[in-house]
Amino acid sequence: MNHIVISCIGPDKTGIVxxxxxxxxxxxxxxxxxxxxxxxxxxxxxxxxxxxxxxxxSLITALSHIEGLKCQIELATKHTDKASTNLALELTANDRAGIVQEIASVINHQGGNLIKLVSSRSSAAHTGQLMFNAKVQIAVNETDVDKLIGALEHIADDLMVDITR
Incomplete structure (x- = not known):
């Protein structure tokens, strides 16, 4: 059994999925x-x-010919990862340019692998200030979890890190 990863983008219209x-x-x-x-x-x-x-x-060929949709398709190869733990975090901070880069850089420099990042912006309840919200999943060695959390918390005074694992 093969596994393929498909990345698609195109003007949104009814029926793509x-x-x-x-x-x-x-x-x-x-x-x-x-x-x-x-x-x-x-x-x-x-x-x-x-x-x-x-x-x-034949599946790759058919996906490549969908009108109006650009698909990049890669055949996944098996690999073995070193032992790690999955860490799920919720991050909240005042929204600002560069916040994702700061978070990604800290995760990388602390030996973590950013597996998933889902981010959004919302208005704070009482002030209306734009807030950055993210749910992240990180693969990291168990021995490095505390160091990683500490480094994330030191990005800025307003960044809150909640562990949800």
Whole structure:
């Protein structure tokens, strides 16, 4: 069984997910994990599909020819990771340019691997101040968890880090 990772972007219109799922199903693919979004009138999505080796190339070809949708498709290779723990965090801070870079840099320099980042902006309840909110999943060695949390908390006085694992 092969696993392919599909990254798609194109102007959003009704039926994109239906089209993708039909093509995957027609090639006996199994939709595994996905993240699909509407961003500034564009559809943007990432999908992992398990597909039999005999159907892999025909599925890749069909996905590559969806009108109005640019798809980049990669065949995943197996790899072994060193022992690590998954750490789920919720981060909240005053919104500002560069905050994602600061967070990503700290995670990288503390030996973590940023597995997932879902961010949003919202208004603070009493002040209306724009707030940055993120849920992150990080793979990190168990022995480095406290050091990583401490480094994240030192990015700025207003950054709150909640562990949700």
């Amino acid at each position: 239906d089209t993708l799922s039909k093509i995957i199903n027609e090639h006996q693919g199994n939709w595994q994990v996905s993240s699909l979004h509407h961003l500034s009138d564009f559809f943007a999505g990432v999908i992992e599909v398990a597909v039999d080796e005999t159907n892999t190339q």
